Amino acid sequence: MSKAEIVSCEPATGAEIWRGKPCDVDDAVSRARRAWPAWAAQPLSTRMELVRRFANEVRKEAEKLATTIARETGKPLWEAHAEVELVINKVEISIRGYAERTSQRKLDSALQGTMAVRHKPHGVLAVLGPYNYPAHLPNAHIVPALIAGNVVIFKPSEKAPASGEILARCFNRAGISAAIMQFAVGGPAEGQALVAHEGVDGVLFTGSANTGIAINRRLATRPDKMVALEMGGNNAMVVWDTPKLTDAATLAVQSAFATTGQRCTATRRLIVKSSMYDALVSEVKALSDRLIFGAPFDDPAPFMGPVIDNMAADGLTESFLYLLSHGGKAIKHLVRPDESLPFLSPAIIDTTAMKDRPDVELFGPILQVIRVEDFDEAIAETNNTRFGLAASLVGGTPQEYNKFWANARAGIVNWNRATVNPSHAAPVGGIGLSGNHRPTGYYAADYCAYPVASGEMEQPRAMIGVGLKQA
Numbered sequence: 001m002s003k004a005e006i007v008s009c010e011p012a013t014g015a016e017i018w019r020g021k022p023c024d025v026d027d028a029v030s031r032a033r034r035a036w037p038a039w040a041a042q043p044l045s046t047r048m049e050l051v052r053r054f055a056n057e058v059r060k061e062a063e064k065l066a067t068t069i070a071r072e073t074g075k076p077l078w079e080a081h082a083e084v085e086l087v088i089n090k091v092e093i094s095i096r097g098y099a100e101r102t103s104q105r106k107l108d109s110a111l112q113g114t115m116a117v118r119h120k121p122h123g124v125l126a127v128l129g130p131y132n133y134p135a136h137l138p139n140a141h142i143v144p145a146l147i148a149g150n151v152v153i154f155k156p157s158e159k160a161p162a163s164g165e166i167l168a169r170c171f172n173r174a175g176i177s178a179a180i181m182q183f184a185v186g187g188p189a190e191g192q193a194l195v196a197h198e199g200v201d202g203v204l205f206t207g208s209a210n211t212g213i214a215i216n217r218r219l220a221t222r223p224d225k226m227v228a229l230e231m232g233g234n235n236a237m238v239v240w241d242t243p244k245l246t247d248a249a250t251l252a253v254q255s256a257f258a259t260t261g262q263r264c265t266a267t268r269r270l271i272v273k274s275s276m277y278d279a280l281v282s283e284v285k286a287l288s289d290r291l292i293f294g295a296p297f298d299d300p301a302p303f304m305g306p307v308i309d310n311m312a313a314d315g316l317t318e319s320f321l322y323l324l325s326h327g328g329k330a331i332k333h334l335v336r337p338d339e340s341l342p343f344l345s346p347a348i349i350d351t352t353a354m355k356d357r358p359d360v361e362l363f364g365p366i367l368q369v370i371r372v373e374d375f376d377e378a379i380a381e382t383n384n385t386r387f388g389l390a391a392s393l394v395g396g397t398p399q400e401y402n403k404f405w406a407n408a409r410a411g412i413v414n415w416n417r418a419t420v421n422p423s424h425a426a427p428v429g430g431i432g433l434s435g436n437h438r439p440t441g442y443y444a445a446d447y448c449a450y451p452v453a454s455g456e457m458e459q460p461r462a463m464i465g466v467g468l469k470q471a
């Protein structure tokens, strides 16, 4: 039986943008395995030169790639352009990351002679991408993996294959062949097959916690496989004493509603000191009321587009109703102007009084507000989640920030900054359900190669010093 085609549609219009057959996973893996030895044997300088050429190819295709990302994800065109810039910038960050984190070292020891430390690639790596940043986030795995000497099978999200295809072509046009950086379309079934395949040496994943856990479970008996998991968050922003109310409100709105809340680092819970609550929440609401949500190419440009599809919009609507019917108080209702399309307005709901707030990632424009009385309560509330991706303190003293930094359980802890837009020049990753301690960004070099220790001497030289009978 032939497999069902993958079809990708524009969220803003419902129009089809891409259609194609899912890959044959066995074929993809055997092609990759054949290509790997020659790629790994290339000098590092050649691999670096080729990824720099890739950056140039992306520059040439910037307009087409941005337009396709905007159409396929629904994000505004200006934001799709920013994503393309992130793709380009990733190349130099990865080159620096590889050089600094996997540099060769020689250690001289009187006992053991010279000890060399060098790194080797894992082999064939499967990169499984999400839909919200369909070029930048897979690319954040692909570029460091290639530099380190791995070959890559890139399976884009089934919701964004068109963007992934342009990205893949840029690699291929740069001289990195379609066997070294392979584009392999598919959905969860192909993802599962890649994860389980004997010929795949590692899985570099960005997506939801549920999928990440399924991958981890599948590979629980395979310690030989590299698994890097970048997953979701239920991130908190704490607003404490600050005279800069408008700035605080702006940080909250940007963090909650950029990309229509479809960012792993989006602020989901705004934790506010009681004495600031009324003033801050009214600023947050007033600013949210002014946000334009619309189609990616609208003029004037929207702040945010639709969510990815009608199923996601239905799920978010249900979640908002759940919060409302379990003690949440709406500050700004979730509105869906046209039931046939996944446009949602920004929504704000006070969930302070809810007894058991569901600790799930609501991947859309829903911001929960929680009122607290003291700083310890704010920190406890920040950590009141199994996730641990991003947390920000806005306002407060340096001493309070130190306390927040020391106690907030997250891989990204900021002061007076948004939770979103993490710098890929730094590690990007989380703890708890947000990741498995293999951050991407600058640190991606760590999971793309393994260190090899080698005691080395030009000639064998050895003696047994004790426990020998007289010759």
Ligand code: NAD
Pocket: 128, 129, 130, 131, 132, 133, 137, 155, 156, 157, 158, 186, 187, 188, 189, 190, 191, 192, 195, 206, 207, 208, 209, 210, 211, 212, 214, 215, 230, 231, 232, 233, 263, 264, 265, 361, 363, 389, 428, 429, 434
């Ligand atoms: P998803 O988990 O649904 O899918 C991600 C990828 O995994 C897709 O390519 C999909 O086909 C594949 N997949 C699905 N089921 C699989 C399985 N059982 N085995 C193997 N592969 C499988 O994620 P999504 O909805 O595309 O992306 C949104 C999620 O990604 C959100 O949870 C968001 O927080 C997270 N995310 C995390 C980061 C980060 O850096 N931590 C960044 C962006 C997005």
